Amino acid sequence: MQLSPSEKSLEIRDLVVDFMDQHVYPMNQHYHQIANSDRRNDPQALAFIDDLKAKAKALGLWNLFFPHLREDEPGVGLSNFDYAPIFEEMAKLPWAPEVFNCNAPVTGNMELLAAAANEQQRQKWLRPLLEGEWQSCFAATEPQVASSDATNYQTSIVRDGEDYVINGRKWFISWSMHPRCRFMILMGKTNPENPNRHQQHGVIIIPLDTPGVHILQDTPVMNAYHVGGHPEILLDNVRVPAENLLGEPGQGFAIMQSRMGPGRIHYGMRCVGMAEVALGLMISRAKDRTAFGKRLHEHGSVANDIGRSRIEIDQARLLCMHTAQTLDEKGVKGARKEIGMLKIVGTELLQNVSERALRVHGAMGVSDQTPLAELYGLGMHLSIADGPSEVHLPGIAKAELRDHDPAAFEKFYNIPQRL
Ligand SMILES: Cc1cc2nc3c(=O)[nH]c(=O)nc-3n(C[C@H](O)[C@H](O)[C@H](O)COP(=O)(O)OP(=O)(O)OC[C@H]3O[C@@H](n4cnc5c(N)ncnc54)[C@H](O)[C@@H]3O)c2cc1C
Structure with a gap:
């Protein structure tokens, strides 16, 4: 298992981080003003996103999720493994992936069209999505x-x-x-x-x-x-x-798999990025605030929450890299178990860490002054969308049962078993 991203991936990640700092984070409050108003789907109100998209595209920070690019299509063409650390950074603001043409549900549609569209359909429907002209x-x-x-x-x-x-x-x-x-x-x-x-x-x-x-x-x-x-x-x-x-009539299931695999792995990457934000905010607040004569982080339960969150984030990130690598090497079918595991681990991670962070912020945590309530809600909603966790768990168990050889475990019994 490869653990660290390639140099190319790290270079692009640094460019994305700089871009986010220079252009995207400064627009975050403005975005929320629009999103919380009845102008949230007004093209003029959202025009600032078009400007950000043009800048990102000009720098080549575009379609980074998409491994199937052709030479005349805009973007870089990274593997899932190289994309994972980059998407983690973009996803720290839930609305930012659109700036890089990497937003759900459109990414899933692009994956689906790449897998199932004929040449004419690719030109007519996929190309405008890759260009960022259409959603x-x-x-x-x-x-x-x-x-x-x-x-x-x-x-x-x-x-x-x-x-x-x-x-x-x-x-x-x-x-x-x-x-x-x-x-x-x-x-x-x-x-x-x-x-x-x-x-x-x-x-x-x-x-x-x-x-x-x-x-x-x-x-x-x-x-x-x-x-x-x-x-x-x-x-x-x-x-x-x-x-x-x-494709053909009756092939819908097979076609949908091409969308679900990469789509679900993106959930995992997103959740790791958003959980990092929640943990960062939790630590800031715990260092800053005093209750009962101590900083919040000096209370054992808060320190435990911080430690537990770091463990869970790093575990999830490792699973994410492993899943991305498996998807690159074995395709959607070969990575089905890992993708299901990551969807569950990622969405639970986001719910757990954002809930802890929210509690450390007290009343402010449930207000709109921090992103924590939104992140908590996202963790819940992502755990239902594209297949609830309860549906992925039996699939993981099925793969385990299929690969299990009872004879290999006979030696562990203390008395002979009749297997
Ligand atoms: C914010 C959001 C955005 C969405 N966006 C889209 C979209 O763009 N396009 C789209 O097509 N859909 C979208 N969905 C829908 C989503 O994919 C479905 O909600 C999901 O597939 C579950 O279907 P359902 O709501 O009909 O739940 P049901 O199938 O009625 O299931 C309800 C519950 O039953 C339980 N359950 C179901 N099966 C099992 C099982 N095998 N074992 C144990 N328990 C089980 C689970 O707890 C599950 O949550 C979105 C959902 C949300 C929340």
Whole structure:
């Protein structure tokens, strides 16, 4: 297992850190003023992000997450392993990845298009995303069915001549209200008659301005509205050309994996970066504040919280590097267990460390004066989005059971066993 990032990765990370210090952190308060107002999806109010994007792109700090770049596409083309420490830095401000064209859910869509789009689709839909001109969203989850189980999706995608017609409801469709969001990648049923539940679905591209696409009211998450929103979307006889289907009908599951693997590893990297912020704030406050005659960090429980947080962050970072390396070497299928582990470890890490930091800040911790309440909420929401932890755990157990050889453990019993 390789433990340290390459020189190239460290060089780019330093450039990203400088960029964040010079250009992004100074805009953080302004961003929050906009995000907390009803102008959060107003293109003019968000224009300062376009300016930041232009600067980052000019410096080549662009599409760093994306290992599949071609020569004429903007960016560097790093491995997941080299990207991990860089994304950790970008993700210290939850809104900053967009500045570098590295924001969810669009990164997942770009990965999906790289895996499943034909050449014409790549030029039409992927290229504007790589250029940062468009944003996009991903529509899988449905209000009527338990969407942790993706075989449940009911939205229909029916062939009609040269078109497909789509009917259904999706919700929690993040980023669909962003002013630059131009299309959704939707998963629905193309082959309901197939006895194999994993071959009933297909994935199709739907421009948001197609008649019959109705973006309904936004949904607040943890009682807050976000830039890009998480609304419900009604699809009422939506007609798109058959050429918008990605891959073949019935291949939706296989295609979705190409999105989920890298997407979930990014969660881990993000959570490590945000947990570092929470720990840093916790230590600042603990050094600064006195209660019952001692600095807060001199109280044993606070010192334990600081120590425990450092252990957990470093453990998670190691798992993140290991998972990234496994993904680079073995692909999404070969890294499935590690990716599931990292999604759980990362989101639990963020919840644990931000909760400790929040408590050390007392009332201020739950206010909007620090990012801690937002980070705590993010830890919770990321642990549900893209598959709840409860769904990943059985997958990890299944891999362990598959690889386990009981005979190798006979020697550890104190009395003979009948295995
Ligand atoms: C902030 C946010 C943004 C999101 N953005 C998007 C988006 O852009 N696009 C999109 O398509 N979806 C999005 N989602 C939806 C998300 O992917 C789903 O919420 C998730 O897959 C779970 O589906 P569900 O809500 O239907 O929960 P359900 O499937 O109803 O599950 C509810 C709970 O049941 C339990 N459970 C389920 N299965 C098991 C099991 N096998 N073992 C034990 N317990 C289990 C878990 O506790 C789970 O949380 C987003 C969600 C959030 C919170």
